[in-house]
Amino acid sequence: MLGYVLRRAQSAVFDDFANTFDKAGEALTPGEFGLLVLVDRNAGLSQMALARALGIDRSTLVPILDRLQERGLLMRHRSPTDGRTHALALTPNGEKALARFARLVRAHEKRIASQLSAAEIRVLIDLLEKVHAGARSL
Amino acid sequence: MLGYVLRRAQSAVFDDFANTFDKAGEALTPGEFGLLVLVDRNAGLSQMALARALGIDRSTLVPILDRLQERGLLMRHRSPTDGRTHALALTPNGEKALARFARLVRAHEKRIASQLSAAEIRVLIDLLEKVHAGARSL
DNA sequence: TATTGTTATACTCTATAACTATA
């Protein structure tokens, strides 16, 4: 029952995220937003480090970065200290886009929490973290 | 923030689901479980009706049913009243498998809720439904 | 004409295995 309700809520939230961006003429997934935030806050990190932080395989990351790079949001620089790694960073355009995206995400967050009081939001986040902890105890 | 926490919890729950089935030597996704439950409780329903209930396109459903049918869990019967539709039903083997699956899902649900009291579970479900309602208000 | 199921096609996310360049 809990798993089902969680899945439904998550699905509605995902749809709202997509809709928010769509109506603003932008296109981004929650995963892409999280990736951009990570790169922004940790400029220079490698693809391996990013993949680890996102919990995905390094090969999965490649086409995702390709797309973001084609969109001019992000760049792979060659690391001067380790020729094997790419130092990731947002482009100036990527920084500007991320600021726009962050505004949209705030509006989205506001809407998904619109039926909850501030206290309820805190309780919900707390309970979700307990679910996370419980599920992790394999 | 809420969106992110929700996504993380959902991801951990999904992993626990997969792990539970894996360790029991079974293979099933939450979506497949939901589908089997729907067919079990509404024997004879059509693919269109099932797709609508699942919120997916009818063309998406086809390969999913193909796989379940290949596994001998489910059958497409020709409807006597409407030659266009298939009446879906679980096979006897599918019924037995679903009983096994339901046991595993109960164990899984117990684990993801292991850090929560009964009262907290009720509150969490309530709050998640409010999130669902808020996100739906597009 | 409209509906149901199927197929063809196309993206995206996901992974594993093998390859290249570098350490």
Added chain:
DNA sequence: TATAGTTATAGAGTATAACAATA
């Protein structure tokens, strides 16, 4: 030898468009 990134490949979920059978 080991690590980082890439490519090839494969499977699953998702969709749209076109098609055949049926209503």
